[in-house]
Amino acid sequence: MPIILENVSFSYSKKTPLETSALRNINLRIEKGEFVGILGEKGAGKSTLLKLFNGLLNPETGTVRVDGLNTSSREAKRRIGMVFQQAADQLFCRTVYDEIAFGPLNFGYSRKEAEERVLEALEAVYLDQTMLHRNPFSLSGGEMQRVALASALALRPDYLVLDEPITGLDPVGKKEILETLKKVKDEGTAVIAVTHNLKGFFPLLEKIVLIREGKIAFQGTKEDYLKTGCVPLPPITSLMRELKERGLPVNPAVFTVEDALQEILRVRSVIEKESTSNTGK
Protein backbone atom coordinates (compact mmCIF):
# COMPACT_ATOMS: atom_id res chain seq x y z
CA MET A 1 0.00 0.00 0.00
CA PRO A 2 1.31 3.46 -0.86
CA ILE A 3 0.94 7.04 0.33
CA ILE A 4 -1.91 8.52 -1.69
CA LEU A 5 -2.86 12.20 -1.88
CA GLU A 6 -6.13 12.98 -3.62
CA ASN A 7 -7.15 16.52 -4.62
CA VAL A 8 -5.22 17.97 -1.70
CA SER A 9 -5.17 21.72 -1.15
CA PHE A 10 -3.71 23.67 1.73
CA SER A 11 -3.61 27.34 2.74
CA TYR A 12 -1.79 29.03 5.59
CA SER A 13 -3.50 31.55 7.90
CA LYS A 14 -6.91 30.46 6.70
CA LYS A 15 -9.66 33.09 6.91
CA THR A 16 -7.29 35.93 7.79
CA PRO A 17 -6.00 38.75 5.60
CA LEU A 18 -2.68 36.86 5.54
CA GLU A 19 -4.19 33.80 3.88
CA THR A 20 -1.79 32.28 1.37
CA SER A 21 -2.49 29.24 -0.72
CA ALA A 22 0.45 26.84 -0.49
CA LEU A 23 -0.79 23.79 -2.39
CA ARG A 24 -3.59 23.35 -4.90
CA ASN A 25 -5.14 20.18 -6.21
CA ILE A 26 -2.31 17.79 -5.50
CA ASN A 27 -2.68 14.19 -6.69
CA LEU A 28 0.28 12.08 -5.75
CA ARG A 29 1.12 8.46 -5.17
CA ILE A 30 4.29 7.21 -3.52
CA GLU A 31 4.98 3.48 -3.46
CA LYS A 32 6.93 1.55 -0.84
CA GLY A 33 10.62 1.23 -1.61
CA GLU A 34 10.84 4.19 -3.98
CA PHE A 35 13.46 6.92 -3.83
CA VAL A 36 11.53 10.09 -4.56
CA GLY A 37 12.93 13.58 -4.97
CA ILE A 38 10.64 16.55 -4.46
CA LEU A 39 12.06 19.48 -6.40
CA GLY A 40 10.97 23.06 -6.77
CA GLU A 41 11.94 26.60 -6.01
CA LYS A 42 11.87 28.19 -2.58
CA GLY A 43 8.28 28.83 -1.53
CA ALA A 44 6.83 26.37 -4.04
CA GLY A 45 5.14 24.36 -1.28
CA LYS A 46 7.57 21.45 -0.90
CA SER A 47 7.88 21.56 2.89
CA THR A 48 4.13 22.00 3.27
CA LEU A 49 3.66 18.83 1.22
CA LEU A 50 5.98 16.89 3.52
CA LYS A 51 4.11 18.02 6.63
CA LEU A 52 0.88 16.71 5.14
CA PHE A 53 2.37 13.20 4.92
CA ASN A 54 2.52 12.59 8.67
CA GLY A 55 -0.33 14.76 9.85
CA LEU A 56 1.74 17.71 11.09
CA LEU A 57 -0.62 19.66 8.83
CA ASN A 58 -4.07 18.57 7.76
CA PRO A 59 -5.30 19.19 4.23
CA GLU A 60 -7.96 21.81 3.69
CA THR A 61 -9.63 19.74 1.01
CA GLY A 62 -8.92 16.25 -0.27
CA THR A 63 -7.46 13.27 1.57
CA VAL A 64 -4.06 11.97 2.54
CA ARG A 65 -3.82 8.23 3.23
CA VAL A 66 -0.81 6.28 4.38
CA ASP A 67 -1.30 2.60 3.53
CA GLY A 68 -5.03 3.30 3.69
CA LEU A 69 -4.74 4.88 7.17
CA ASN A 70 -5.73 8.40 8.15
CA THR A 71 -2.63 10.52 8.86
CA SER A 72 -3.89 11.41 12.32
CA SER A 73 -3.69 7.77 13.44
CA ARG A 74 -0.78 6.67 15.61
CA GLU A 75 0.11 3.84 13.27
CA ALA A 76 0.34 6.20 10.29
CA LYS A 77 2.69 8.40 12.32
CA ARG A 78 4.88 5.42 13.13
CA ARG A 79 5.07 4.40 9.49
CA ILE A 80 6.39 7.81 8.46
CA GLY A 81 9.76 8.83 9.82
CA MET A 82 10.59 12.49 9.42
CA VAL A 83 13.90 14.35 9.50
CA PHE A 84 14.19 18.12 9.17
CA GLN A 85 16.95 20.31 7.88
CA GLN A 86 18.69 21.56 11.00
CA ALA A 87 19.65 18.52 13.05
CA ALA A 88 20.63 20.75 15.96
CA ASP A 89 17.06 22.02 16.26
CA GLN A 90 15.57 18.54 16.49
CA LEU A 91 17.71 17.05 19.21
CA PHE A 92 17.19 17.77 22.89
CA CYS A 93 18.18 14.76 24.99
CA ARG A 94 21.35 14.54 27.04
CA THR A 95 22.75 11.47 25.32
CA VAL A 96 22.59 10.03 21.83
CA TYR A 97 21.03 6.96 23.39
CA ASP A 98 18.10 8.85 24.92
CA GLU A 99 17.66 10.75 21.68
CA ILE A 100 17.28 7.63 19.54
CA ALA A 101 15.15 5.89 22.17
CA PHE A 102 12.75 8.86 22.37
CA GLY A 103 10.49 7.68 19.52
CA PRO A 104 10.19 4.03 20.57
CA LEU A 105 9.42 5.07 24.15
CA ASN A 106 6.69 7.42 22.91
CA PHE A 107 5.07 4.44 21.25
CA GLY A 108 5.24 2.50 24.49
CA TYR A 109 7.76 -0.17 23.51
CA SER A 110 9.47 -1.92 26.40
CA ARG A 111 12.94 -0.92 27.51
CA LYS A 112 14.44 -4.05 25.94
CA GLU A 113 12.70 -3.47 22.63
CA ALA A 114 13.71 0.20 22.66
CA GLU A 115 17.34 -0.74 23.28
CA GLU A 116 17.25 -3.22 20.40
CA ARG A 117 15.90 -0.54 18.09
CA VAL A 118 18.48 2.00 19.25
CA LEU A 119 21.33 -0.35 18.40
CA GLU A 120 19.76 -1.29 15.08
CA ALA A 121 19.22 2.35 14.08
CA LEU A 122 22.73 3.28 15.17
CA GLU A 123 24.16 0.59 12.93
CA ALA A 124 21.96 1.71 10.02
CA VAL A 125 23.51 5.20 10.11
CA TYR A 126 27.08 3.88 10.45
CA LEU A 127 27.69 5.26 13.94
CA ASP A 128 29.52 3.12 16.46
CA GLN A 129 28.38 2.32 19.97
CA THR A 130 30.93 4.56 21.68
CA MET A 131 28.69 7.44 20.51
CA LEU A 132 25.74 6.30 22.59
CA HIS A 133 26.69 8.08 25.78
CA ARG A 134 27.91 11.28 24.22
CA ASN A 135 25.96 14.51 24.26
CA PRO A 136 24.39 15.00 20.82
CA PHE A 137 25.37 18.67 20.87
CA SER A 138 29.05 17.76 21.09
CA LEU A 139 28.92 15.99 17.70
CA SER A 140 29.80 17.32 14.25
CA GLY A 141 27.05 18.50 11.88
CA GLY A 142 27.12 15.27 9.87
CA GLU A 143 27.05 13.11 12.98
CA MET A 144 24.18 15.14 14.44
CA GLN A 145 22.18 14.71 11.26
CA ARG A 146 22.86 10.97 11.39
CA VAL A 147 21.60 10.87 14.99
CA ALA A 148 18.44 12.67 13.83
CA LEU A 149 18.15 10.10 11.04
CA ALA A 150 18.67 7.23 13.48
CA SER A 151 16.00 8.60 15.80
CA ALA A 152 13.53 8.48 12.90
CA LEU A 153 14.69 5.01 11.83
CA ALA A 154 14.27 3.64 15.36
CA LEU A 155 10.52 3.52 14.68
CA ARG A 156 11.20 1.24 11.70
CA PRO A 157 9.24 3.48 9.34
CA ASP A 158 8.05 2.35 5.93
CA TYR A 159 8.55 5.83 4.54
CA LEU A 160 11.41 8.11 5.46
CA VAL A 161 10.62 11.75 4.74
CA LEU A 162 13.47 14.27 4.69
CA ASP A 163 13.43 18.05 4.35
CA GLU A 164 16.76 19.26 2.91
CA PRO A 165 18.72 16.61 4.80
CA ILE A 166 22.21 17.56 3.57
CA THR A 167 21.97 21.33 3.33
CA GLY A 168 24.65 22.98 5.41
CA LEU A 169 26.77 19.87 5.87
CA ASP A 170 30.40 19.59 4.84
CA PRO A 171 31.25 17.28 1.88
CA VAL A 172 32.09 14.37 4.19
CA GLY A 173 28.85 14.80 6.12
CA LYS A 174 26.87 14.93 2.86
CA LYS A 175 28.47 11.74 1.59
CA GLU A 176 27.76 9.95 4.87
CA ILE A 177 24.07 10.88 4.81
CA LEU A 178 23.65 9.95 1.16
CA GLU A 179 25.28 6.55 1.74
CA THR A 180 22.98 5.96 4.69
CA LEU A 181 19.91 6.88 2.65
CA LYS A 182 20.94 4.52 -0.13
CA LYS A 183 21.27 1.69 2.38
CA VAL A 184 17.91 2.50 3.97
CA LYS A 185 16.29 2.47 0.54
CA ASP A 186 17.97 -0.83 -0.40
CA GLU A 187 16.48 -2.36 2.75
CA GLY A 188 12.98 -1.56 1.46
CA THR A 189 12.07 1.78 3.06
CA ALA A 190 10.76 4.46 0.73
CA VAL A 191 12.90 7.61 0.89
CA ILE A 192 11.20 10.90 0.05
CA ALA A 193 13.48 13.92 0.06
CA VAL A 194 12.93 17.60 -0.55
CA THR A 195 16.22 18.88 -1.85
CA HIS A 196 18.08 21.57 -3.73
CA ASN A 197 21.25 19.55 -3.76
CA LEU A 198 20.79 17.79 -7.09
CA LYS A 199 24.48 17.07 -7.46
CA GLY A 200 24.34 14.73 -4.48
CA PHE A 201 20.81 13.40 -4.78
CA PHE A 202 20.12 13.04 -8.48
CA PRO A 203 22.11 9.81 -9.02
CA LEU A 204 20.03 8.14 -6.27
CA LEU A 205 16.56 9.33 -7.29
CA GLU A 206 14.13 7.06 -9.09
CA LYS A 207 11.07 9.22 -9.19
CA ILE A 208 10.76 12.98 -9.38
CA VAL A 209 7.98 15.28 -8.27
CA LEU A 210 8.41 18.87 -9.44
CA ILE A 211 6.32 21.47 -7.67
CA ARG A 212 5.79 24.92 -9.10
CA GLU A 213 3.65 27.55 -7.37
CA GLY A 214 1.75 25.02 -5.30
CA LYS A 215 0.95 22.67 -8.15
CA ILE A 216 2.57 19.52 -9.42
CA ALA A 217 4.39 20.47 -12.63
CA PHE A 218 5.80 17.01 -13.20
CA GLN A 219 5.69 13.59 -11.61
CA GLY A 220 7.25 10.47 -13.01
CA THR A 221 10.49 8.57 -13.45
CA LYS A 222 13.85 10.28 -13.68
CA GLU A 223 14.23 9.20 -17.32
CA ASP A 224 10.91 10.82 -18.30
CA TYR A 225 11.89 13.95 -16.38
CA LEU A 226 15.03 14.32 -18.48
CA LYS A 227 13.03 13.95 -21.68
CA THR A 228 10.67 16.79 -20.76
CA GLY A 229 13.53 19.28 -20.68
CA CYS A 230 12.44 20.54 -17.24
CA VAL A 231 14.78 22.29 -14.86
CA PRO A 232 16.32 22.04 -12.28
CA LEU A 233 19.01 19.56 -13.25
CA PRO A 234 22.34 18.71 -11.66
CA PRO A 235 25.09 20.98 -13.09
CA ILE A 236 26.81 18.13 -14.88
CA THR A 237 23.57 17.03 -16.60
CA SER A 238 22.88 20.63 -17.66
CA LEU A 239 26.36 20.75 -19.18
CA MET A 240 25.80 17.53 -21.11
CA ARG A 241 22.46 18.73 -22.35
CA GLU A 242 24.07 21.97 -23.51
CA LEU A 243 26.81 20.02 -25.30
CA LYS A 244 24.19 17.95 -27.08
CA GLU A 245 22.28 21.06 -28.16
CA ARG A 246 25.53 22.50 -29.53
CA GLY A 247 25.88 19.42 -31.74
CA LEU A 248 28.08 17.03 -29.77
CA PRO A 249 26.36 13.61 -29.94
CA VAL A 250 26.51 12.88 -26.17
CA ASN A 251 23.82 11.16 -24.13
CA PRO A 252 22.78 13.86 -21.61
CA ALA A 253 21.35 11.35 -19.11
CA VAL A 254 24.41 11.26 -16.82
CA PHE A 255 24.48 12.52 -13.28
CA THR A 256 28.06 12.22 -12.02
CA VAL A 257 31.32 13.75 -13.15
CA GLU A 258 32.77 10.25 -13.55
CA ASP A 259 29.94 9.12 -15.89
CA ALA A 260 30.13 12.38 -17.85
CA LEU A 261 33.86 11.85 -18.37
CA GLN A 262 33.28 8.32 -19.63
CA GLU A 263 30.53 9.55 -21.95
CA ILE A 264 32.68 12.36 -23.40
CA LEU A 265 35.63 10.00 -23.89
CA ARG A 266 33.33 7.53 -25.61
CA VAL A 267 32.07 10.23 -27.97
CA ARG A 268 35.63 11.35 -28.66
CA SER A 269 36.72 7.85 -29.63
CA VAL A 270 33.67 7.53 -31.90
CA ILE A 271 34.52 10.84 -33.60
CA GLU A 272 38.17 9.87 -33.94
CA LYS A 273 37.22 6.54 -35.50
CA GLU A 274 34.92 8.27 -37.96
CA SER A 275 37.57 10.80 -38.98
CA THR A 276 40.25 8.13 -39.52
CA SER A 277 37.85 6.06 -41.62
CA ASN A 278 36.97 9.24 -43.57
CA THR A 279 40.64 10.08 -44.27
CA GLY A 280 41.19 6.40 -45.15
CA LYS A 281 38.71 6.72 -47.95
Place this chain on the structure above:
Amino acid sequence: MHEPVFSYVPGVSPLHKLDPRTKLVVVMLLGILAFRIENFAGIGALFILFFALTLLSRLPMTVFFRAVRPMMLFIIFIFLAQLFFSDGRPLATFWVLQPSMEGLENGLTLVSRFILLLLFAALLTASTDPSAITCGIERMLRPLPLQWLGISSFELATMMNISIAFLPLLFERVERTKAAQAARGMDFVKNPFHSVPALAIPLLRGVIRDAEELALAMESRGYQGKRRTSMHELSMQNRDWIALFVIVLFIIIVLNL
Protein backbone atom coordinates in the same frame (compact mmCIF):
# COMPACT_ATOMS: atom_id res chain seq x y z
CA MET B 1 33.54 28.11 29.37
CA HIS B 2 31.33 28.34 32.45
CA GLU B 3 32.47 26.42 35.48
CA PRO B 4 30.01 23.58 35.94
CA VAL B 5 27.95 24.22 39.06
CA PHE B 6 25.45 21.64 40.32
CA SER B 7 26.54 19.25 37.59
CA TYR B 8 26.43 15.47 37.63
CA VAL B 9 29.63 13.55 38.35
CA PRO B 10 29.21 9.93 37.25
CA GLY B 11 30.19 7.25 39.76
CA VAL B 12 29.27 3.91 41.32
CA SER B 13 29.12 4.85 45.00
CA PRO B 14 26.28 3.75 47.32
CA LEU B 15 24.94 7.30 47.02
CA HIS B 16 24.85 7.10 43.23
CA LYS B 17 22.94 3.83 43.44
CA LEU B 18 20.09 5.18 45.57
CA ASP B 19 16.75 5.80 43.91
CA PRO B 20 16.43 9.48 42.85
CA ARG B 21 13.15 9.71 44.78
CA THR B 22 14.90 8.71 48.01
CA LYS B 23 17.52 11.39 47.47
CA LEU B 24 14.91 14.02 46.59
CA VAL B 25 12.89 13.29 49.73
CA VAL B 26 15.99 13.24 51.91
CA VAL B 27 17.21 16.58 50.56
CA MET B 28 13.77 18.11 51.12
CA LEU B 29 13.61 16.79 54.68
CA LEU B 30 17.13 17.96 55.47
CA GLY B 31 16.36 21.36 53.97
CA ILE B 32 13.35 21.74 56.25
CA LEU B 33 15.38 20.50 59.21
CA ALA B 34 18.15 23.03 58.51
CA PHE B 35 15.62 25.82 58.94
CA ARG B 36 13.91 24.25 61.96
CA ILE B 37 16.88 23.82 64.25
CA GLU B 38 17.93 26.72 66.40
CA ASN B 39 21.03 25.48 68.20
CA PHE B 40 24.59 25.09 67.03
CA ALA B 41 24.68 21.42 68.02
CA GLY B 42 22.01 20.65 65.42
CA ILE B 43 23.82 22.60 62.73
CA GLY B 44 27.04 20.83 63.67
CA ALA B 45 25.24 17.49 63.38
CA LEU B 46 24.03 18.43 59.89
CA PHE B 47 27.55 19.36 58.80
CA ILE B 48 28.82 16.05 60.17
CA LEU B 49 26.09 14.25 58.22
CA PHE B 50 27.09 16.15 55.09
CA PHE B 51 30.72 15.13 55.45
CA ALA B 52 29.70 11.53 56.09
CA LEU B 53 27.56 11.51 52.95
CA THR B 54 30.40 13.09 50.96
CA LEU B 55 32.70 10.27 52.04
CA LEU B 56 29.98 7.83 51.00
CA SER B 57 29.67 9.51 47.57
CA ARG B 58 33.45 9.13 46.96
CA LEU B 59 33.46 12.49 45.21
CA PRO B 60 36.06 15.22 45.82
CA MET B 61 34.95 17.93 48.24
CA THR B 62 35.60 20.68 45.63
CA VAL B 63 32.56 19.54 43.64
CA PHE B 64 30.32 20.66 46.48
CA PHE B 65 32.08 23.85 47.47
CA ARG B 66 31.88 24.99 43.86
CA ALA B 67 28.10 25.18 44.43
CA VAL B 68 28.57 27.58 47.33
CA ARG B 69 31.10 29.86 45.64
CA PRO B 70 28.73 31.79 43.31
CA MET B 71 26.52 32.56 46.32
CA MET B 72 29.43 33.71 48.52
CA LEU B 73 28.77 37.43 48.03
CA PHE B 74 25.14 37.01 49.05
CA ILE B 75 26.10 34.85 52.02
CA ILE B 76 28.65 37.39 53.26
CA PHE B 77 26.09 40.15 52.82
CA ILE B 78 23.45 38.44 54.95
CA PHE B 79 26.04 37.60 57.58
CA LEU B 80 27.17 41.22 57.83
CA ALA B 81 23.58 42.49 57.82
CA GLN B 82 22.72 40.18 60.71
CA LEU B 83 25.91 41.00 62.55
CA PHE B 84 25.53 44.78 62.44
CA PHE B 85 21.79 45.29 62.43
CA SER B 86 20.59 42.90 65.16
CA ASP B 87 19.83 44.38 68.54
CA GLY B 88 21.66 42.93 71.52
CA ARG B 89 24.79 43.06 73.60
CA PRO B 90 27.39 45.06 71.68
CA LEU B 91 30.69 43.31 71.02
CA ALA B 92 32.61 46.39 69.91
CA THR B 93 32.02 49.71 68.24
CA PHE B 94 33.32 50.70 64.81
CA TRP B 95 32.29 54.28 64.11
CA VAL B 96 28.46 54.03 63.81
CA LEU B 97 28.39 50.23 63.46
CA GLN B 98 27.86 48.07 66.50
CA PRO B 99 28.22 44.34 65.93
CA SER B 100 26.23 42.46 68.59
CA MET B 101 26.56 39.02 70.15
CA GLU B 102 23.02 38.11 69.05
CA GLY B 103 23.83 39.38 65.58
CA LEU B 104 26.85 37.11 65.41
CA GLU B 105 24.77 34.13 66.49
CA ASN B 106 21.90 34.94 64.09
CA GLY B 107 24.32 35.56 61.26
CA LEU B 108 26.18 32.32 61.80
CA THR B 109 23.02 30.19 61.99
CA LEU B 110 21.43 31.83 58.95
CA VAL B 111 24.59 31.52 56.88
CA SER B 112 25.08 27.92 57.98
CA ARG B 113 21.52 27.12 56.93
CA PHE B 114 22.04 28.56 53.45
CA ILE B 115 25.35 26.79 53.03
CA LEU B 116 23.84 23.50 54.20
CA LEU B 117 20.98 23.87 51.76
CA LEU B 118 23.38 24.47 48.87
CA LEU B 119 25.68 21.64 49.92
CA PHE B 120 22.88 19.07 50.18
CA ALA B 121 21.45 20.17 46.84
CA ALA B 122 24.92 19.83 45.30
CA LEU B 123 25.19 16.36 46.82
CA LEU B 124 21.92 15.40 45.11
CA THR B 125 22.82 16.79 41.69
CA ALA B 126 26.40 15.49 41.77
CA SER B 127 25.36 11.94 42.56
CA THR B 128 22.24 11.74 40.35
CA ASP B 129 21.92 11.84 36.58
CA PRO B 130 19.67 14.82 35.66
CA SER B 131 17.38 12.59 33.61
CA ALA B 132 17.01 10.35 36.67
CA ILE B 133 16.10 13.41 38.76
CA THR B 134 13.39 14.47 36.32
CA CYS B 135 12.23 10.86 36.15
CA GLY B 136 12.04 10.81 39.97
CA ILE B 137 10.10 14.09 40.09
CA GLU B 138 7.76 12.83 37.38
CA ARG B 139 7.12 9.61 39.32
CA MET B 140 6.45 11.55 42.53
CA LEU B 141 4.04 13.94 40.79
CA ARG B 142 2.15 11.16 38.99
CA PRO B 143 -0.44 10.56 41.76
CA LEU B 144 -1.34 14.28 41.87
CA PRO B 145 -4.51 15.20 39.94
CA LEU B 146 -2.59 17.45 37.53
CA GLN B 147 -4.93 16.74 34.65
CA TRP B 148 -7.34 19.20 36.28
CA LEU B 149 -4.81 21.87 35.41
CA GLY B 150 -4.56 20.54 31.89
CA ILE B 151 -1.05 19.12 32.27
CA SER B 152 0.43 15.71 32.97
CA SER B 153 3.45 14.76 35.02
CA PHE B 154 4.99 13.45 31.78
CA GLU B 155 4.73 16.86 30.19
CA LEU B 156 6.36 18.42 33.23
CA ALA B 157 9.20 15.89 33.03
CA THR B 158 9.74 16.63 29.34
CA MET B 159 9.71 20.35 30.06
CA MET B 160 12.34 19.93 32.75
CA ASN B 161 14.50 17.77 30.49
CA ILE B 162 14.33 20.26 27.65
CA SER B 163 15.11 23.21 29.93
CA ILE B 164 18.16 21.43 31.30
CA ALA B 165 19.34 20.58 27.80
CA PHE B 166 18.75 23.99 26.25
CA LEU B 167 20.08 26.34 28.92
CA PRO B 168 23.73 26.01 27.84
CA LEU B 169 22.66 26.33 24.20
CA LEU B 170 20.79 29.51 25.03
CA PHE B 171 23.95 31.02 26.54
CA GLU B 172 25.84 30.01 23.42
CA ARG B 173 23.23 31.74 21.28
CA VAL B 174 23.49 34.91 23.39
CA GLU B 175 27.27 34.92 22.88
CA ARG B 176 26.86 34.38 19.15
CA THR B 177 24.29 37.15 18.75
CA LYS B 178 26.40 39.47 20.88
CA ALA B 179 29.46 38.77 18.73
CA ALA B 180 27.46 39.37 15.55
CA GLN B 181 26.17 42.73 16.81
CA ALA B 182 29.57 43.76 18.19
CA ALA B 183 31.09 42.95 14.79
CA ARG B 184 28.76 45.57 13.32
CA GLY B 185 29.93 48.16 15.80
CA MET B 186 27.37 47.76 18.59
CA ASP B 187 28.69 49.00 21.91
CA PHE B 188 26.86 47.13 24.66
CA VAL B 189 28.01 49.40 27.47
CA LYS B 190 27.58 52.79 25.85
CA ASN B 191 24.06 52.61 24.49
CA PRO B 192 21.92 50.05 26.29
CA PHE B 193 18.75 51.45 24.72
CA HIS B 194 19.98 50.30 21.33
CA SER B 195 21.85 47.19 22.38
CA VAL B 196 19.12 45.52 24.42
CA PRO B 197 16.62 45.29 21.52
CA ALA B 198 19.47 44.42 19.15
CA LEU B 199 20.20 41.44 21.35
CA ALA B 200 16.68 40.52 22.45
CA ILE B 201 14.92 40.54 19.07
CA PRO B 202 17.16 38.10 17.18
CA LEU B 203 17.41 36.02 20.32
CA LEU B 204 13.65 35.70 20.79
CA ARG B 205 13.07 35.09 17.11
CA GLY B 206 15.69 32.35 17.06
CA VAL B 207 14.41 30.72 20.22
CA ILE B 208 10.79 30.69 19.05
CA ARG B 209 11.78 29.29 15.66
CA ASP B 210 13.88 26.59 17.32
CA ALA B 211 11.03 25.71 19.66
CA GLU B 212 8.69 25.30 16.71
CA GLU B 213 11.18 23.08 14.85
CA LEU B 214 11.73 20.96 17.94
CA ALA B 215 8.00 20.58 18.52
CA LEU B 216 7.52 19.35 14.95
CA ALA B 217 10.47 16.96 15.25
CA MET B 218 9.11 15.59 18.54
CA GLU B 219 5.62 15.15 17.15
CA SER B 220 7.08 13.36 14.14
CA ARG B 221 8.61 10.88 16.53
CA GLY B 222 5.25 10.21 18.12
CA TYR B 223 5.44 12.43 21.21
CA GLN B 224 2.02 13.32 22.59
CA GLY B 225 2.68 14.24 26.21
CA LYS B 226 0.91 11.21 27.57
CA ARG B 227 2.19 8.17 29.36
CA ARG B 228 5.27 6.80 27.68
CA THR B 229 7.73 4.07 28.58
CA SER B 230 10.95 5.15 30.22
CA MET B 231 14.57 4.07 30.16
CA HIS B 232 14.82 4.55 33.92
CA GLU B 233 12.25 2.25 35.47
CA LEU B 234 12.44 3.27 39.12
CA SER B 235 12.04 0.75 41.88
CA MET B 236 12.67 1.30 45.56
CA GLN B 237 15.26 -1.18 46.89
CA ASN B 238 16.01 -2.22 50.46
CA ARG B 239 18.87 0.27 50.54
CA ASP B 240 16.42 3.09 49.83
CA TRP B 241 14.16 2.17 52.72
CA ILE B 242 17.19 1.80 54.99
CA ALA B 243 18.49 5.22 53.92
CA LEU B 244 15.11 6.85 54.57
CA PHE B 245 14.87 5.15 57.97
CA VAL B 246 18.36 6.32 58.98
CA ILE B 247 17.63 9.89 57.89
CA VAL B 248 14.31 10.01 59.76
CA LEU B 249 16.06 8.66 62.85
CA PHE B 250 18.74 11.32 62.44
CA ILE B 251 16.12 14.05 62.16
CA ILE B 252 14.32 12.89 65.31
CA ILE B 253 17.61 12.83 67.25
CA VAL B 254 18.69 16.26 66.00
CA LEU B 255 15.32 17.82 66.82
CA ASN B 256 15.66 16.56 70.40
CA LEU B 257 19.21 17.78 70.90
